[in-house]
Amino acid sequence: MVLPKLLDIFLTGNNIISYNGCMTQVFLFVMLMVTEYLILAAMAYDRYVAICLPLRYSHFMSLQVCFRMSLISWSIGILDAILYSILISSCRFCGSNKVDHLFCDMKPLMMLSCSDTRTIEMVILGPSAVIGFVPSLLTLVSYTCIILSILKIHSKEARLKTFSTCSSHLTVILLFYGTVLGMYMRPKSSYSMDQDKVFAILYAGVIPMLNPLIYSLKNQEVKNALRRIRKQIFR
Template identity: 45%
Template structure:
């Protein structure tokens, strides 16, 4: 069958609330700015303080950078739609947005797994921690996380980009989400769904399984401690990470592992709002409030330094960290 080639899409956004467009713009703008500032402050604080140059904070700075990517991929376009009513997006921009968003999602799975392994080594093998979690291993784990994330989602986006969109070019979402795109396709999505199932079974379940195994060993080691105070102090070192894991996996399951239909798109939008805006906003709060060392250093950084000079210093020291061995 011959289908008209789609060159652009119309993102409907929150069309159900026309009278709330300005209010939604202000809310998302504040959330976006707070997410940027919070995660940037964590990166700057970690990079500019030598006593925070440890594997745990190295992974945390990478996670904060990833959260900045998350909100920047989707929220600026959403703000433009809300304030300027610019709801059109080109086909190529839509595919790129979908690809980057899916890649960031996968990368976060792997980074959280690396952080779980770091906590496992720190608690279960403390005498060998500096040997096992050396700079080479930490950098390798981060590189593998980013590469696997970008490569793993390529088949999905390639297949979606080759689909025919004959039903409509209106996306009932606030960004180019893969579930919303699949409902528009009239060329069949069984292949995409099969690949998603296979990838979900291998690339998504593997990080989840490794994280669970790490925490089984961690909890087992903590319970063997005789003092209740020691148990509390030891487990507190991974409480922030565990909170982020539960928040991220919980929203991921709610968004992507439940039955999809056209009628569920409105619910999908609501869940994705939490998924995209709340997690990057809460992560720096969770880590800074639960980690005393980071919290104290963070406040010292805010009080003593200005933003731009510290950012330049951070970039320089981060490069030195990668080059040193």
């Protein structure tokens, strides 16, 4: 919903969006962002079990466990999106209707509102802090255990091979978590709309474009193709 509208704006110059379309953007953006945040944390746990507890992997990461983790991630994402959408739609907009952002996000919409948004900001801050802290802590603990386990391996080749199994996921986590936390967890005193626009471009456009490339770098055919391209460039 975000990228198609951005492409429409770039191609046609039509930067008008309806109120219902704006609320739909808020709902889908929050739902997908929260869900991806939680799924990346679940994937970090998966890498921890695969590297630190390989003999018990089938027990800890059975099909039922994976389904439940996915279901919980999507459920929290949907519930969080419903909460935020209800709070934003309860605001009154009686002044300017120009959203100074790349899409309908919560912060610029609350800045446009002529209602007192302090209560809404406090209600949003609670779930956001929990959803931001818990998965980040789980990911940090998982990768701390992974790194400690890798350092115990005596063979250098074995260490590199083990680390390569989670390097792609770790790269995506650093990009995604860094962008989201930088966008929503900054103190209000340092809030800048220009910075938010940069973070929005990274999150909505650049990172999704890089994900397939990052995850496919372990594929031997992709590596060979990149080597051929590199040789052609240097020639």
